[in-house]
Amino acid sequence: MKTSPATGIRPSIVMEQHKHSFTKSENKIYQYILDNPKQVIYHSLTEFSDASGVAEATVLRFLRKLGYKGFQDFKFLLAREVAAESEEEQEETYVERIRNNMVRALEDTYEVIDPVALEGSIGAIHASDDVVIFGIGSSGIAGLDMQHRLMRIGKNTQVVTDSHFQVMRATSLDSKSVVVAISLSGGTKDIVDTVRIAKEREATIIVITNYVKSPLTKYADYILLTSAKESPLNSGSLVSKVTQLYLIDLICTGVTMKNYESAEHVKREVSENISDKLY
Structure with missing residues (x-):
């Protein structure tokens, strides 16, 4: 890093x-x-x-x-x-302050990206037919976006935000599975316990977090760092989610580029089928 x-x-x-x-x-x-x-x-x-x-x-x-x-x-x-x-x-207004905080968080996240971990994460997801995303609270919202992005390019993806279901899903993983664990703090006990089970099942673990060393990163094969300061009283802020979504966008774009023709074909079919839902 x-x-x-x-x-x-x-x-x-x-x-x-x-x-x-x-x-x-x-x-x-x-x-x-x-x-x-x-x-x-x-x-x-x-x-x-x-x-x-x-x-x-x-x-x-x-x-x-x-x-x-x-x-x-x-x-x-x-x-x-x-x-x-x-x-x-x-003379900074609250409108300017929020904008500046978001821009700064994205720029800082860009600065701490580990290219090796990013490419490794992209390669692991590209090669796997079983991608499972774990997140709780606001991190689960980011996970839902990642599921949406990956499904649109034909990846078999599931996001699990309930802690009990996470344990059950982790138990069913194997060495061909890839887990994306999203946790700003890296210390959410439910996520850490779930990822520990997934690691015991020899799944590849990708962690998106704000901290280099945490209980969660101990189990990671690849660590992708966000850079958003968040106090306990400001948990779930949009700034932190924006940095998570930035890394998710990089991963999903990288996976698309790995198999561009197939991904574009699936995207077209998905778009055509979804268009029937519109008036």
Whole structure:
């Protein structure tokens, strides 16, 4: 995955996607940066260490874990992010804020796409005749869209959003099956338990999530990262679904390109048959 700051990923996004793997000391660093971004850009390493209550060596290990060369490298990119956000906040209406959040989330998701994982996911779905999508809540809505897209090009696809049905469906999988598990947090217990069963049945697991390390990604063959910040009070926001749908669009387009003539033929037949439903 492209976690190096050289790719232009905002520091807040890099930290957000790795926060599930932070130690107790690293969480203190993360929280201090989150609460005091404008102060951090003026700190020396020693000042930052004192203010966050963590040793200098721990701070440097934390930053290198995220892909930064050192404290100055991190501060430079954080300063750029703080300046950009301050500029956007000036006289910004809620209409503009929502638009900007969506555009930024899509751009950040584009930056963290792993081309190898994307191509691997496309190849696995293309080769399989049993594609099962698991999602709960708003992630289930994204799963329904993926089912719709894949069925229109002739893929045998099923989305399961009920946790009991998910367990039953996972039990019936085998090594020829492909599972797409969609979970922003990667920590939804029902999804994790279902995917664990699917992994035991030797199914190929594709995970679409916001975090690099989570209970769900432990079972993944391919991890595709979204990049949308979502608080517990803002769960199910449209911004997070847009980033999931962006990755789903990439996968479905890639599968279509793998077998273009057959996919186009099925799409035409589906369109013709659906046209009978219109006045």
